[in-house]
Amino acid sequence: MSALAGAGASDARERSEWRGEDVSASEVAERLMALNREHARHEHGHAATRTLNLLVAPADDVAPDALATQLAGLADRHPSRTIVVREHAAPQLDATVAIDCTIGSGAGSAGHCHDMALLVAEAETLAHADSLVRPLRVAGLPTVLWLPGTRASHAQDPLATLADAIVLDSASASGAALPAAFERAAALDVARVRDVAWLRLRRWRRHVAARFDDPEALALLACIDRVELRSCAPQQASALLLAGWIAARAGWAIDRLTPEAHGWSGSARRSDGGTVEIALGPPQVPDLTGIHALALHAGHETIALRAPVAAPNPARAFAAALGMFDTATPGYAPALAGLLSAMREAA
Amino acid sequence: MSTAQAPAAAPANPFAQDVDERLPPPSTLVLFGATGDLAARKLLPAVYDLLADGRLPERFRLLAVVRPNHDEASFRAHAREAIDAHARRPLDERLWDALEPRIGVVVGDHGSSELFDALAERLDAGDEEDGEPSQRLFYLAISPAFFAETARKLAAAGLGRGADPPTRLLIEKPFGHDLASARELNAAIDESFEERQVFRIDHYLGKETVQNLLVLRFGNGIFEPLWNRTAIDHVQITVAEDLGIGHRAGYYDGAGALRDVIQNHALQLLSLVAMEPPASFDANLVRDEKAKALHAVRALDPARDAVGGQYTTGWIGGEQVPGYREEEDVPADSRTDTYAALRVEIDNWRWAGVPFYLRTGKRLPLRTTEIAIAFKPAPHQPFTGLDGPPPPNELVISVQPNEGATLQIAAKTPGTALRMRPVQMDFQYGTSFLRESPEAYERLLHDALLGDATLFTRADEVEAAWRIVDPVLAAWADETSDEPQPYAAGSAGPACADELLAADGRTWRPL
Numbered sequence: 001m002s003a004l005a006g007a008g009a010s011d012a013r014e015r016s017e018w019r020g021e022d023v024s025a026s027e028v029a030e031r032l033m034a035l036n037r038e039h040a041r042h043e044h045g046h047a048a049t050r051t052l053n054l055l056v057a058p059a060d061d062v063a064p065d066a067l068a069t070q071l072a073g074l075a076d077r078h079p080s081r082t083i084v085v086r087e088h089a090a091p092q093l094d095a096t097v098a099i100d101c102t103i104g105s106g107a108g109s110a111g112h113c114h115d116m117a118l119l120v121a122e123a124e125t126l127a128h129a130d131s132l133v134r135p136l137r138v139a140g141l142p143t144v145l146w147l148p149g150t151r152a153s154h155a156q157d158p159l160a161t162l163a164d165a166i167v168l169d170s171a172s173a174s175g176a177a178l179p180a181a182f183e184r185a186a187a188l189d190v191a192r193v194r195d196v197a198w199l200r201l202r203r204w205r206r207h208v209a210a211r212f213d214d215p216e217a218l219a220l221l222a223c224i225d226r227v228e229l230r231s232c233a234p235q236q237a238s239a240l241l242l243a244g245w246i247a248a249r250a251g252w253a254i255d256r257l258t259p260e261a262h263g264w265s266g267s268a269r270r271s272d273g274g275t276v277e278i279a280l281g282p283p284q285v286p287d288l289t290g291i292h293a294l295a296l297h298a299g300h301e302t303i304a305l306r307a308p309v310a311a312p313n314p315a316r317a318f319a320a321a322l323g324m325f326d327t328a329t330p331g332y333a334p335a336l337a338g339l340l341s342a343m344r345e346a347a
Numbered sequence: 348m349s350t351a352q353a354p355a356a357a358p359a360n361p362f363a364q365d366v367d368e369r370l371p372p373p374s375t376l377v378l379f380g381a382t383g384d385l386a387a388r389k390l391l392p393a394v395y396d397l398l399a400d401g402r403l404p405e406r407f408r409l410l411a412v413v414r415p416n417h418d419e420a421s422f423r424a425h426a427r428e429a430i431d432a433h434a435r436r437p438l439d440e441r442l443w444d445a446l447e448p449r450i451g452v453v454v455g456d457h458g459s460s461e462l463f464d465a466l467a468e469r470l471d472a473g474d475e476e477d478g479e480p481s482q483r484l485f486y487l488a489i490s491p492a493f494f495a496e497t498a499r500k501l502a503a504a505g506l507g508r509g510a511d512p513p514t515r516l517l518i519e520k521p522f523g524h525d526l527a528s529a530r531e532l533n534a535a536i537d538e539s540f541e542e543r544q545v546f547r548i549d550h551y552l553g554k555e556t557v558q559n560l561l562v563l564r565f566g567n568g569i570f571e572p573l574w575n576r577t578a579i580d581h582v583q584i585t586v587a588e589d590l591g592i593g594h595r596a597g598y599y600d601g602a603g604a605l606r607d608v609i610q611n612h613a614l615q616l617l618s619l620v621a622m623e624p625p626a627s628f629d630a631n632l633v634r635d636e637k638a639k640a641l642h643a644v645r646a647l648d649p650a651r652d653a654v655g656g657q658y659t660t661g662w663i664g665g666e667q668v669p670g671y672r673e674e675e676d677v678p679a680d681s682r683t684d685t686y687a688a689l690r691v692e693i694d695n696w697r698w699a700g701v702p703f704y705l706r707t708g709k710r711l712p713l714r715t716t717e718i719a720i721a722f723k724p725a726p727h728q729p730f731t732g733l734d735g736p737p738p739p740n741e742l743v744i745s746v747q748p749n750e751g752a753t754l755q756i757a758a759k760t761p762g763t764a765l766r767m768r769p770v771q772m773d774f775q776y777g778t779s780f781l782r783e784s785p786e787a788y789e790r791l792l793h794d795a796l797l798g799d800a801t802l803f804t805r806a807d808e809v810e811a812a813w814r815i816v817d818p819v820l821a822a823w824a825d826e827t828s829d830e831p832q833p834y835a836a837g838s839a840g841p842a843c844a845d846e847l848l849a850a851d852g853r854t855w856r857p858l
Binding site for chain 2: 202203205206207208209210211212213214218221245246249250251305308309310311330331
């Protein structure tokens, strides 16, 4: 067991932490409460800040350090009570509880704090992870389950029963592994899934929708015979979802979709029976990130869209996913369904 | 029965249903007063921040109306400097490279008709270059004295009523200096633009907390049942500034606090607090309700319901500051009010008997804008023999500088004795949502690009607000009336303002 300790991690942050081995769930809850009381007693002028309960069930291939870095970044938009549930082989529950504070800079600015619990247990216990986590949640706040990595943790399904929203990122996979990532999302309650790969498309979807506000472009939609998308490799999942969304909303049925050396190719059927070729390839200019360009061809006519101009903000989609515990992500389910149907056919 | 066939409905955009926020259509923003202070501090940075957020349409142009001492290169340099100094985000070269070619200028004086013909030609040329028409927004960041004339010249150049592509006119307060001049201005603008084309900006309405007031009232089930004369004792609206008038004597000495703040910002806040729930958040339905609330304000008796003040020398933040009459360019015998307080009653079922106290002033102890809803005390206090009853509950909505809301409730202090003290349940934007809120001008510009007028003031609202303050202005303008009450800079205002509430057995919230 370790003692309560307050330590300044840097001049901008403070952290108080307690660690215990072979502890009970109720002891963890008591320690977390004690740490919060202790912290409030010190009157640091920091506001306890929580907008949600964030449950994290990382796959076993997700490195703890990488996860810790991501969690630290999350606090910038969605301060939460964070409860991380990991697996180990030992038949005991080990735990760490901590309060992290950002110190207010300058007169009149308030610092803010949020708390975290890390629970590590064996697979058998994690199959009942909901019972570990229930006493630690802040009552009344929405609960979001984040599933980092590509493989399912043993805690995934029990924790999903507690969650208002389930956050995952299909872009964690690429190439031939993508169908499995999409299947994983589809196996969950899709209405609650917030796929970061989908949310990265928000600007693109606005862009596409704005383009088809133009009646001339809208008239061409019925005659589209080829869709080309250019994206860097890590954004293949998003590019596929964009293609799937366009197909779903244009009323096309994707009937073939297969991975290739540098992308994907496939085809879809329009409602009038015409064929739409689908081609997803790498950017024509090296070193470009994200989805670079979209072209919709209708005979000799082309509707070409370049990546929307905006400040790069890679964390925005993830933060958006955490913020969408109360709203659905319209368009995602039909986009995913269309893609999966074709991928299953190809398999 | 009619046998005429209805025209076939245009097919709907199938992609629009899944988009959480629409992008504006292709647009050109024409900025009059493009080298002025408002443009540099607020408008140009807002355009940049909208671009950085991906909220500008793909085809967007900014056309600055500049005097002959500027050309395209010099204005672009000026814009870059303004963005670098005042945008929320640091200047990103990639974004600037995307924005810079979209910035153009039209050189001329907005007093000359030639400018408007050149502007129309330039707009058409831009559309031709882009291959499609873009809507045109004219932002008049110029002296209000030129609003009507500029609107008329725009209309004469084919850019007003019935223009194709569509146009909008954005103007910023003051909208007139009394009811008569406001009516005159509205009538003059109405000759050139339809009301639906006119977007009157009161930048307070673009602030996050002001919009949150609507969410607080109509998105939460607990407040609205209490939001009436049964539960609410009174309302205080404070717009306090610690600064003096700076170099604005030329404008301020002719305006005063009542015109500068109460007629617009404070009465807009009042209308949002007092309005009935709109059927939907359609721009006109919201503004109908706001206008109804303003129309229900009882005519003021200047002697009984209003207090004007003027600051004298005093201390703020450990520094001695001059009195108003010692400020640069202020006449030594100025009668201008730098402080104004009103006691307002609203004659409708919801608010009968609930006074609204409004105050604003320069050189007050601190800068704050807040709405305090004071609830009635509990009808019976069983806790006798203690230190007295707990103070009544109070909901304070802080508009600036710390945006948020605080609900004051009584709580038992720990211990064996039954003692209580007020505690605050606090919601602060800065600590609950750590993301930065957009600047008011970003929100308002974006809404104007989208054609959403909900957060803009309609002509009838402006006139209704002038109707409220007009009798007080007239009384204060009377040379035989008392001069504004002096108050020391750094104090909470003149003593008479305290009497305004003391007569009702109440006190101002401390500043």
